[in-house]
Amino acid sequence: MGNTLRIFAPMLVIGVLTLGPLAYYVHRRANPPVAPTPTSDIAQEARDDLTQRNFTPLSASLESLLNDPAYEPVPTQAHTLLLQSAPAFKLTDVDGKEWTLAQQLRDGPVVLVFYYGYHCNHCVSQLFALDKDIDKFRELGVTVVSVSADAPELTRERFKQYGAFKFPVLSDPKNKIAQQYEVYVPNSKPDQEGSLVHGTFVITRQGKIAWAHCGAEPFTEHRTLLHEVARVEGR
Numbered sequence: 001m002g003n004t005l006r007i008f009a010p011m012l013v014i015g016v017l018t019l020g021p022l023a024y025y026v027h028r029r030a031n032p033p034v035a036p037t038p039t040s041d042i043a044q045e046a047r048d049d050l051t052q053r054n055f056t057p058l059s060a061s062l063e064s065l066l067n068d069p070a071y072e073p074v075p076t077q078a079h080t081l082l083l084q085s086a087p088a089f090k091l092t093d094v095d096g097k098e099w100t101l102a103q104q105l106r107d108g109p110v111v112l113v114f115y116y117g118y119h120c121n122h123c124v125s126q127l128f129a130l131d132k133d134i135d136k137f138r139e140l141g142v143t144v145v146s147v148s149a150d151a152p153e154l155t156r157e158r159f160k161q162y163g164a165f166k167f168p169v170l171s172d173p174k175n176k177i178a179q180q181y182e183v184y185v186p187n188s189k190p191d192q193e194g195s196l197v198h199g200t201f202v203i204t205r206q207g208k209i210a211w212a213h214c215g216a217e218p219f220t221e222h223r224t225l226l227h228e229v230a231r232v233e234g235r
Contacts, residue, residue, distance in 0.1 A: 046121050050220075053125075058136050077214060079209070088101055089180070092170065093169060094152045094171075095152070105206075109143070109205050111143070112203055113145070113146040114183045115198060115218065118150055130144055136222070140226055147169075148172060155169050155171070175196060182199075198218045204233075210232045211224075
């Protein structure tokens, strides 16, 4: 009996080690990972953030907003891509549909927004603000698009919880496109997160970056964006 146990014991261990990963794989296939449930109400926190910033949706007509001589638009920041060709990219939205910058520019200018992701309430507040003023951008013929490293399935889950936006939200795995627009700097250590800042860019229909704003806080002065688009469009 003792000899039998000594013979079969190693075989039993090998069997457990072999079947363990297989059982885990089968479990993961049957139960795919889902987006983690946030511990707080991101949507409410985003609305609160806009209140603290004294954000007010644009209520005047587009014509009056553009022709008010008393308004002074926020000047562009210095950026190495300013007046240069915007880096081309092709990313997917929450439904896996491909979105291409070059193709979209055929319809007119683009306002491109880089945000941290749905884990950041003041980043999401920028998307809420854009959504409130989206009709003004559309009236001017502008496409608004937002980009983060969030996976499409995570954003799709948040849309189910808080509602979708009226503009594309694209997935930029590992911030590859953000790096091209110089709003992300990877860490020299592969296991460490890089440095990401908010970025808002006005891109002309000719594919040139006409205006840029990057920094620790999201840009919500939409009237300036409208003015910049009108300027490059000759309106």
